[in-house]
Amino acid sequence: MAGWEAAPAKVNLYLHVTGRRADGYHLLDSLVAFAGAGDRLRLEPAGALSLALEGSEGATLAAEPDNLVLRAARLLAEAAGIPASGRLRLEKNLPVASGIGGGSADAAAALRLLDRAWGLGTAPEALAALAARLGADVPVCLECRATRMQGVGEILSAAPAMPECGILLANPRLPLPTPAVFRARRGDFTPPAVLPSGWADAAAMARSLAACRNDLEEAAISLCPPVAEVLAALAALPGCLLARMSGSGATCFALFPDAGSAESAAAILPEAWWRWGGGFTNPPLPAYSALAGGA
Numbered sequence: 001m002a003g004w005e006a007a008p009a010k011v012n013l014y015l016h017v018t019g020r021r022a023d024g025y026h027l028l029d030s031l032v033a034f035a036g037a038g039d040r041l042r043l044e045p046a047g048a049l050s051l052a053l054e055g056s057e058g059a060t061l062a063a064e065p066d067n068l069v070l071r072a073a074r075l076l077a078e079a080a081g082i083p084a085s086g087r088l089r090l091e092k093n094l095p096v097a098s099g100i101g102g103g104s105a106d107a108a109a110a111l112r113l114l115d116r117a118w119g120l121g122t123a124p125e126a127l128a129a130l131a132a133r134l135g136a137d138v139p140v141c142l143e144c145r146a147t148r149m150q151g152v153g154e155i156l157s158a159a160p161a162m163p164e165c166g167i168l169l170a171n172p173r174l175p176l177p178t179p180a181v182f183r184a185r186r187g188d189f190t191p192p193a194v195l196p197s198g199w200a201d202a203a204a205m206a207r208s209l210a211a212c213r214n215d216l217e218e219a220a221i222s223l224c225p226p227v228a229e230v231l232a233a234l235a236a237l238p239g240c241l242l243a244r245m246s247g248s249g250a251t252c253f254a255l256f257p258d259a260g261s262a263e264s265a266a267a268i269l270p271e272a273w274w275r276w277g278g279g280f281t282n283p284p285l286p287a288y289s290a291l292a293g294g295a
């Protein structure tokens with residue numbers, strides 16, 4: 001039986017809203033990276049499909065029938081024409097509804113884990129299509145490594161070569177639902193970013209990213225003013241190279257030269273906040289990659 005499958009936190013290093021589709025969904029351009037922080041998912045042998053929640057944030061999310069992990073499991077089983085089975089255990093460490101895609105990462109982890117455990121060998125493109133049906137962020141979470149995301153999340157391409165870099169995540173423990181933030185957004189659209197093929201070090205990456213923005217930051221602050229306090233606290237940390245909000249918030253991130261300085265800086269932040277400091281995760285996952293040109 002498979003071990004723990006990692007569901008790392010997704011970080012939008014920049015997020016440009018470039019347009020809007022006729023159905024109301026927003027067109028995005030975003031560089032997405034994955035932090036060492038995350039949830040974990042495990043499958044144990046059992047008959048009927050079930051889900052048990054554990055971990056520091058587990059109590060905030062009931063094992064309701066529409067949990068994204070169960071939806072992913074049922075969708076995969078249905079596509080394969082098999083009954084969904086097994087006892088899933090989700091260790092929930094990421095705050096819920098916080099702009100770091102915990103639910104999307106869990107759904108993607110469920111697709112990877114169950115495809116393997118059920119011996120399905122689903123083609124990467126077919127798995128990515130199932131992922132897109134579960135949420136706009138699930139395809140990029142299936143990749144699980146630094147990726148450029150466009151369209152509403154379905155157009156994925158290789159990220160610039162990422163340097164060694166530390167990342168700190170901080171959330172004021174206030175949930176912020178994604179639809180409300182998109183609804184509150186005002187202003188023009190932003191063109192897609194122009195990115196180099198890679199960065200020599202974290203400082204060069206931060207300088208380049210500083211020319212980009214998160215187009216949802218203003219809307220998130222209007223709905224949840226403490227986001228501005230988190231951003232100010234991060235920007236003031238010694239060694240901080242860039243402070244910005246991730247996704248639709250309320251989690252904000254700060255970049256540091258290395259994982260050790262991000263970890264030390266996290267300890268300075270208020271204990272009442274959810275905070276994490278460390279490095280990025282960038283594993284090669286060729287078996288599940290639907291990126292043009294493969295891994």
Ligand SMILES: C[C@@](CO)(OP(=O)(O)O)[C@H](O)COP(=O)(O)OP(=O)(O)OC[C@H]1O[C@@H](n2ccc(N)nc2=O)[C@H](O)[C@@H]1O
Nearest residue numbers: 024025026099100101135136137152178179182247248249
């Ligand atoms: C904003 C982003 C950036 O990575 O992240 P989060 O803040 O959610 O982590 C994502 O695009 C979110 O993806 P995801 O969380 O999967 O969104 P979904 O469940 O598909 O959509 C929730 C709702 O957000 C709005 N939505 C979402 C994505 C998009 N490109 N345009 C939208 O307008 C729609 O109102 C939709 O009904």
Ligand SMILES: Nc1ncnc2c1ncn2[C@@H]1O[C@H](COP(=O)(O)OP(=O)(O)O)[C@@H](O)[C@H]1O
Nearest residue numbers: 067068069096097098099100101102103104106
């Ligand atoms: N396994 C899950 N983890 C987190 N949220 C989930 C999960 N399953 C369903 N949800 C629902 O999805 C919504 C978005 O959750 P999440 O992915 O954490 O948000 P965000 O992408 O903003 O970080 C939550 O409000 C929650 O009710």
